[in-house]
Amino acid sequence: MPTVSDIRTNHLSLQIRSGVSTLSQNSKKADAVLSNMRLSTYQELEPTARVGRGLSCTNYCIIFAVLFGALLAILETEPTLYDPFRGLFEVAEGVLTILFSVEYAARLWSAADAPGDASSLAKRGRFFISLAGLLDLVVLLAAWAPFFTANLALLRIVRLARIARLAKLGRFSRAAEHLHYAVTTRAYELLLAVSLALILLVAGATALYWAEGTVQPDKFGSIPRALWWSAVTLTTIGYGDVSPVTPLGKFIAVLVAVAGIGLVALPTGILASGFSEAVQRDRKADNQ
Known part of the structure; x- marks a missing residue:
């Protein structure tokens, strides 16, 4: 006959197995939820992957932010406008910097769901070195630069580089794709x-x-x-x-x-x- 100790050991073993099985199931569910969230993010940000026609609401917001940021960069070059409202300009640029940082991180993360048989890391690396990815990175670095340097000459270059945000609009336009096709x-x-x-x-x-x-x-x-x-x-x-x-x-x-x-x-x-x-x-x- 099994002893009390054996019964307790078997009961404990069953509890451990049940706990491990539950953790495994929860982990699989979490992975599935994360995978679906990543795919949804990719379809929301990448116009060519969108299920419906036209751009998503997120992309329309990004387009507005790009145009608004370019307008700010242009107005900042006028001292009579920039000096009296320096605080407002800096707050607006800070908000745009955070927004574009989140966008870049989301694009880099969701790039794993891009079409192809390559690994997630390879797909993210492909996005990182792509023209659109490098442009996003340059714009992001230009946005963060004023927070880390006080060099006036560098800040002037950075301020002008912010206008390069307009080039981000190319990924949302079919006309840009047509022009690229025509040139190639x-x-x-x-x-x-x-x-x-x-x-x-x-x-x-x-x-x-x-x-x-x-x-x-x-x-x-x-x-x-x-x-x-x-x-x-x-x-x-x-x-x-x-x-x-x-x-x-x-x-x-x-x-x-x-x-x-x-x-x-x-x-x-x-x-x-x-x-x-x-x-x-x-x-x-x-x-x-």
Whole structure:
């Protein structure tokens, strides 16, 4: 027969097993809740992962915060506005800094639910080194910098860097995706257009150096000096601070100016074609 001691031991063992089983079940439930929360956070923050159409309320709030923060950074450069309301500006920047810190932490945490077979750590690392992740990090560092340094020159740079928050809006826009598609798919044609522009730039400067170098040595006395005129003429800006005076120089200037019109139209047409293709591709995907 089992002794009293054996019965107590068996009872204690059963209690321990029951406790371990309960803890295990609670742990699994907690992991499931945490996993669902992380997935919901990812779908709330990442426009491409959202189940419904359009942006989430969270993303609309982030867009408002980005625009408000950029407006603050612009107004801070005006002393007559910043000096009387310095306290309000600092409080607003502090609130935005906390908000963007929470956003960055949430994006980094929820990046584990991004599509793909990689591990959670690898997906978070991919987000960290991505263009959007690095931009978020730069903006965050610029926001926190005034709390850790009093260097006026650095603070001025940081204040201007805060305007870079506007670039965060790119992740919420389909137009930005279309533009990225247009640039990447038409990279060869754009490179050809840029190469042609450099050739025309140097050719125009060389021609004016040959025609006007002895007449206006201070403006066209060398090819590097003539490059300024060639650049503003090819881009159809034409400041008028430098201009040829000889008949030959004026004739060359007309040719360069006409070439500049075509040069501006060339990359515009290439990008328009790529952008149109991206829009049509998106519409086909939506219809399917």
